[in-house]
Amino acid sequence: MNRRAVDYEAFSFRFVMVAVALLTLVLLAAPTVVVLVVSFTNGFSLRFPPPGYSFRWYVELWKAWQLQFAMVNSLKVAMWTTLLSVVLGVAAALGIARSDRLTAKVLDSLFMSPLVLPALAFGLSALMFFSLIGLPVSPLTLILGHTVVSVPFVVRNTVAALAQLNPSLLEASASLGASRLLTFRRITLPLIRPGILAGGFICFMASFDNVPVSLFLRDAATDMLPIRMWQDLEGKLDVTIAALSGVLIVATIALIMVMERVAGLSKRLT
Amino acid sequence: MAGSRRSITSYEVRLAFPLALFFVVFFLTPLVILFILSLRSDPQGTSHGVGQYVQFLGDAFSLGVLGSTLWLGVKVTVLALVLGYPVAWLHVRSPGWAKGVIMLIVLLPLLTSVVVRTFAWIVILGRQGIVNTMLIDLGLIDTPLRLLYTETGVVVALAQVQMPLMVLPLITALSRIDPNLADASSMLGAGHWRTFRKVLLPLSLPGILAGCLLTYAAAITAFITQSLVGGGQMLFMPSYIYQQASALQNWPFAAAISIIFLVAVLAVVSIFNVLGRLSRGYAHG
Numbered sequence: 119m120n121r122r123a124v125d126y127e128a129f130s131f132r133f134v135m136v137a138v139a140l141l142t143l144v145l146l147a148a149p150t151v152v153v154l155v156v157s158f159t160n161g162f163s164l165r166f167p168p169p170g171y172s173f174r175w176y177v178e179l180w181k182a183w184q185l186q187f188a189m190v191n192s193l194k195v196a197m198w199t200t201l202l203s204v205v206l207g208v209a210a211a212l213g214i215a216r217s218d219r220l221t222a223k224v225l226d227s228l229f230m231s232p233l234v235l236p237a238l239a240f241g242l243s244a245l246m247f248f249s250l251i252g253l254p255v256s257p258l259t260l261i262l263g264h265t266v267v268s269v270p271f272v273v274r275n276t277v278a279a280l281a282q283l284n285p286s287l288l289e290a291s292a293s294l295g296a297s298r299l300l301t302f303r304r305i306t307l308p309l310i311r312p313g314i315l316a317g318g319f320i321c322f323m324a325s326f327d328n329v330p331v332s333l334f335l336r337d338a339a340t341d342m343l344p345i346r347m348w349q350d351l352e353g354k355l356d357v358t359i360a361a362l363s364g365v366l367i368v369a370t371i372a373l374i375m376v377m378e379r380v381a382g383l384s385k386r387l388t
Numbered sequence: 389m390a391g392s393r394r395s396i397t398s399y400e401v402r403l404a405f406p407l408a409l410f411f412v413v414f415f416l417t418p419l420v421i422l423f424i425l426s427l428r429s430d431p432q433g434t435s436h437g438v439g440q441y442v443q444f445l446g447d448a449f450s451l452g453v454l455g456s457t458l459w460l461g462v463k464v465t466v467l468a469l470v471l472g473y474p475v476a477w478l479h480v481r482s483p484g485w486a487k488g489v490i491m492l493i494v495l496l497p498l499l500t501s502v503v504v505r506t507f508a509w510i511v512i513l514g515r516q517g518i519v520n521t522m523l524i525d526l527g528l529i530d531t532p533l534r535l536l537y538t539e540t541g542v543v544v545a546l547a548q549v550q551m552p553l554m555v556l557p558l559i560t561a562l563s564r565i566d567p568n569l570a571d572a573s574s575m576l577g578a579g580h581w582r583t584f585r586k587v588l589l590p591l592s593l594p595g596i597l598a599g600c601l602l603t604y605a606a607a608i609t610a611f612i613t614q615s616l617v618g619g620g621q622m623l624f625m626p627s628y629i630y631q632q633a634s635a636l637q638n639w640p641f642a643a644a645i646s647i648i649f650l651v652a653v654l655a656v657v658s659i660f661n662v663l664g665r666l667s668r669g670y671a672h673g
Contacts, residue, residue: 127579127581130580130581131580131581132580134474135477136474138470138471139475139477139478142472142475142551145471145548146493146496146548147496148512149497149505149511149512149548150496150497150500152511152512153504153507153508156511164510164511164514164517165516165521166512166517167518207407209403209407210406210407210408212404213399213400213401213403213405214404215398215399216398216399217398217401219401221401222401222404225401225404228408229407233605234601234605234653235653236608236609236625236649236650236653238611238629239629239646239647239649239650240419242422242629242633242642242643243418243419243421243422243643243646245633246418246421246639247417247421250421262414263414265410266415320499323499326501327501327502327503329503330609330611330626333611333630334633343501344501344502347504351503351507351616359507360511363501363507363508366500366501367496367500367504370496370499370500370501371496373499374495374496374499383495384491388556388560
């Protein structure tokens with residue numbers, strides 16, 4: 119093989135990889151950019167590029183009480199779900215992390231299973247369960263259902279943070295006379311806090327965005343934002359939804375930036 | 389002293405019991421009830437049997453829905469892998485600032501509301517969408533193409549929507565590979581393509597399988613994207629379950645479809661887990 123052939127070969131490999139990667143990155147980013155641009159249209163359709171630009175649909179959003187009502191509901195449910203998930207999930211993670219016992223392994227698989235099972239099937243089964251025990255659909259049933267499908271994120275991130283904990287720090291603390299509780303409060307908790315934060319954040323987003331469980335466990339009084347948006351989109355292509363999407367996208371970017379700073383979000387996801 | 393036998397570095401498994409109890413009551417019990425309900429022969433529950441399952445498995449339409457759902461997952465997963473692998477490859481080789489930009493572009497779709505992500509595709513693929521506008525401006529077509537409500541549309545939209553689930557495990561796997569191995573391979577005379585095929589690809593196999601599993605499971609259960617981009621023309625399992633349960637109030641049949649779908653997904657997950665274990669043995673020695 120002469121030198122020119124080698125260079126061509128290296129070039130062709132890099133060219134293909136970089137070209138496909140850049141194309142994919144454009145494909146990944148394009149939908150977000152397109153929605154942001156369309157949300158500033160001054161027209162009545164989702165034409166791209168828009169005929170002109172204005173804030174009219176954001177003003178319209180101010181008056182869309184149904185969407186606001188659903189948004190408040192979704193935020194409340196996501197908050198309670200996250201609170202419940204962090205309390206139950208962090209305790210569970212402490213119990214199963216660093217353990218070789220079979221019970222711990224079985225429980226770990228159990229806690230992770232909602233991530234791969236079709237959530238819609240669980241949503242249906244939860245509705246059957248609640249109607250059987252006579253618990254009417256309410257924010258409570260939504261929070262219980264959401265916790266099942268969102269708590270795995272808390273458990274997984276906390277277990278990962280615990281696994282990275284240096285055991286000699288804990289041993290040092292114990293040999294200096296600290297009790298288990300003091301060691302937990304002063305050493306373990308501060309070190310795993312970023313993991314808990316990241317898990318809680320993803321748990322919150324998962325609950326806020328949940329459709330398959332809410333679909334069955336909600337009624338008119340507990341309308342949830344993603345379901346409201348979905349039903350609005352099925353009926354007509356409303357530009358107000360574009361403005362709402364714009365708000366959600368900006369809020370999400372801001373939250374990702376904050377979580378990246380306080381919890382090193384991207385390191386925890388890879 | 390009982391306490392001295394406990395290591396300071398691990399906690400008691402008892403701490404996991406509250407969540408375990410929560411899962412038994414609010415996760416396992418509902419699934420058992422779902423199964424029991426699927427054995428009812430009619431919505432009133434006058435008699436029991438496997439009638440609902442016989443009805444599903446004997447019905448070409450139902451089997452077609454199951455088949456097209458599982459096949460949809462394969463297409464989405466392959467597309468996401470082909471497009472996502474180079475992104476992970478580029479991320480691992482990029483300088484710090486570019487890593488951050490790539491990560492933000494990958495993470496954003498993961499954390500944005502799925503309705504927003506799907507809505508974006510409606511805007512892109514619609515009659516007045518960006519693709520049709522561009523093709524008309526270029527003079528390639530006269531009338532807008534029908535892109536929305538087609539299976540290709542669903543596959544492309546789902547591949548984008550679920551791409552982060554593919555790229556993140558790939559980044560993990562690729563960043564663990566010792567860069568010296570690729571150098572050694574090229575030193576020994578292998579070209580870049582050959583090194584990719586013989587070194588990079590096999591060593592990143594655990595990441596590929598993890599990404600494929602997550603993407604596949606997410607793609608076949610993606611109710612919102614399937615129903616909004618696919619429209620009423622195409623029926624996939626999640627919509628089928630929802631339609632039977634909500635519109636037709638046929639709970640026993642909806643329960644039976646759910647169980648069949650659960651079993652199908654579990655089977656796929658098990659296959660991937662076995663392959664994953666084999667590949668880890670392959671990649672690490």
